[in-house]
Amino acid sequence: MALNGNSCCWIQERLLSGKGSVFPNPIHRPSATILPCKSTALSFSSSLQLQGVAADRKQRSSFVQAPAIRCVVGSLTKTQGLRFAVVVARFNEIVTKQLLEGALDTFSKYAVNEEDIDVVWVPGCFEIGIVAERLGKSQKYHAILCIGAVIRGDTSHYDAVANSAASGVLSAGLNSGVPCIFGVLTCDNMDQALNRAGGKSGNKGADCALTAIEMASLFEHHLK
């Protein structure tokens, strides 16, 4: 088990303090050799001698400090300088304009500068993917928010449009390397759609704007 400088110093401190060994259990000695950092090599060997002394005097109860797990998450409060494109479908505009309004309100609430937001209108959800990919590849934006509403009709056309929209947005993100957020409603009727565009079920456009901010921050502040 290779240790970093911090854990070597911790082990040295623990041994010198006589608080028992640093191995979790005498019978479970690590098979790998502990590799102390060079600066503590000599003092480390004397520490191991102390370990024997300490062990004679006290019941061994010890633990090994695992290296800290690094957690990475995008921020919702570090939006300065983040640029966004919003691709919105005109089809079912009574719904999509409310999704767009929810998204823009959220960007404003989280201090995204208006001059850092571009809105691009397309005819329908089927056209979102190719436009999102073009915007992503332009490298002008930190995230692309894709907004639309696919509402079931009398035929299976719904499935073609809904599935194409989803795969189009996914491909745009993967191909451009810029987060593309799926803010497309897929509903059985207009009531379901309106309820999710500012009605009793909230506003999916606002929700996805938050996702866009977090992903833009994750990529810009942590994954470069």
Ligand SMILES: Nc1c(NC[C@H](O)[C@H](O)[C@H](O)CO)[nH]c(=O)[nH]c1=O
């Ligand atoms: N039925 C819906 C459509 N249909 C149009 C397609 O998106 C596309 O514009 C057309 O097939 C030409 O390529 N679009 C929606 O956004 N929502 C629908 O419910």
Ligand SMILES: CC(=O)[C@@H](O)COP(=O)(O)O
């Ligand atoms: C999702 C659609 O394309 C749909 O609105 C078309 O309606 P229909 O299936 O009645 O032609």
